[in-house]
Amino acid sequence: MKKYALFLAIFIALLSLSCSSDDSNSSTNLGVLTVNGQSFPLTKGFIIPNYTGNNPSYNPRRFYFILTNDEVSLINNQYIYGNGIKQLINFNMYVSSTHAGSVENTTYPIYDTSDPNFSWDNAYIDHSGINTNVVIQNNSYVSSTSLSSDDLDGQATISKNDTTYTITFSFSNAQNTVFGNYTGPLTDLNYLY
Numbered sequence: 001m002k003k004y005a006l007f008l009a010i011f012i013a014l015l016s017l018s019c020s021s022d023d024s025n026s027s028t029n030l031g032v033l034t035v036n037g038q039s040f041p042l043t044k045g046f047i048i049p050n051y052t053g054n055n056p057s058y059n060p061r062r063f064y065f066i067l068t069n070d071e072v073s074l075i076n077n078q079y080i081y082g083n084g085i086k087q088l089i090n091f092n093m094y095v096s097s098t099h100a101g102s103v104e105n106t107t108y109p110i111y112d113t114s115d116p117n118f119s120w121d122n123a124y125i126d127h128s129g130i131n132t133n134v135v136i137q138n139n140s141y142v143s144s145t146s147l148s149s150d151d152l153d154g155q156a157t158i159s160k161n162d163t164t165y166t167i168t169f170s171f172s173n174a175q176n177t178v179f180g181n182y183t184g185p186l187t188d189l190n191y192l193y
Contacts, residue, residue, distance in 0.1 A: 028043050029041045029042070029043055030042060030043055030044075030045070030182055030183055030184035031067060031167070031180060031181045031182030031183060031184070032180050032181060033067070033087055033089055033130070033132075033178070033180040034177075034178070034179050034180055035130060035132055035147070035176070035177075035178050036176055036177055036178075037177075038132070040069070040086065040087040040132060041069055041087075042067045042068065042069060042087070042089075042180065042182050043068075043069050043070075044067070044068050044069065044070060044071065044072070044187070045065065045066070045067050045068075045165065045167075045182055045184055045185065045186040045187065046065060046066045046068075046072045046186060046187045046188075046189050047063065047064070047065040047066075047103075047186035047187070047188055047189065048063060048064040048065070048074075048188075048189050048191040049063055049103070049188060050062065050063045050095065050100065050101050050102060050103065051101075051193055052101045053193060055193065058193055059094070060100040060101045061094045061095050061096075061097065061099075061100045062092070062093065062094055062126075063093050063094075063095070063103055064090065064091065064092050064093065065090070065091050065093070065167075065186055066088060066089070066090045066091075067088070067089050067090075067091075067167070067180075067182050068082075068085050068087060068088040068089070069084065069085060069086055069087055069088075070082030070083070070084035070085040070086075072085075072088075072189070073189065074189045074190060074191060074192075076192070077191060077192055079141070080139045080140075081136045081139050081140065081141055082136070082139070083136050083137070083138075083139060084136075085134050085136050086132070086133070086134050087131065087132045087133075087134060088129075088131045088134055088144070089128060089129065089130050089131065089169075089180070090128060090129045090131075091125060091127075091128045091156060091169075092125070092126040092127040092128070093108055093123070093124075093125055093126065093156075093158075094108075094123060094124050094125075094126055095123050096121060096122050096123045097121040098121075099123070103158060103160055103165075104123050104158070105158060105159040105160060106123050106157070106158070107123070107155050107156070107157045108123045108124055108125045108155060108156045108157070108158065109124055109125065109154070109155040110124070110125045110128075110149050110150075110152065110153060110154055110155065110171070111124040111125065111126060112153070125149060125155070125156060127148065127149055127150060128148070128149035128156075128169075128171070129146060129147075129148060129149075130146065130147040130148070130149070130171070130178050131144035131145070131146050132144060132145045133145040147171075147176055147178060149171055151173060152171035152172060152173050152176065152178065153171065153172060153173065154169065154170050154171030154172060154178070155169070155170065156168065156169035156170075157169075163185050164183065164184060164185060165182070165183070165184065165185070165186050166181075166182075166183045167181065167182045167183075168180070168181045169181070
């Protein structure tokens with residue numbers, strides 16, 4: 001009976017270690033991108049913040065962010081992609097005219113000039129590229145299976161609390177459905193204006 005109790009105690013200890021190890025690994029998944037029923041993990045987020053200077057060539061309403069599964073950086077304003085990237089969604093965003101210079105906590109619809117309620121003064125998505133099956137070689141983008149928000153209806157909602165962003169998005173048309181979420185930090189890509 002003592003051997004059985006000892007065996008059971010060891011088994012429970014090993015099981016709890018195994019479970020805690022799985023839990024720590026799952027925390028690296030900060031979100032998910034789902035394209036036509038197939039889900040892909042999002043583990044990293046990056047942002048080019050709004051321009052806050054005085055040069056009229058740059059729009060202080062515009063910001064840009066990327067959600068993906070590996071590292072992204074900028075060198076001389078050229079993207080350097082981690083060779084492990086398999087999925088990537090990028091968002092070209094505009095805050096409302098009253099929130100220039102900051103990321104606005106609101107819903108950003110895909111711009112649609114045929115919508116009678118659309119106004120350039122409101123927040124909107126100018127473009128999003130949804131990329132799966134991404135091929136990166138020598139830190140450069142080679143190819144992917146891609147969809148564009150230009151061909152879809154939908155929106156993204158963003159809220160920021162301290163350094164944590166919560167982002168949800170949903171796009172669709174008759175052939176495609178894209179949705180997802182991300183909760184975590186966005187690393188500043190330090191674009192050189």
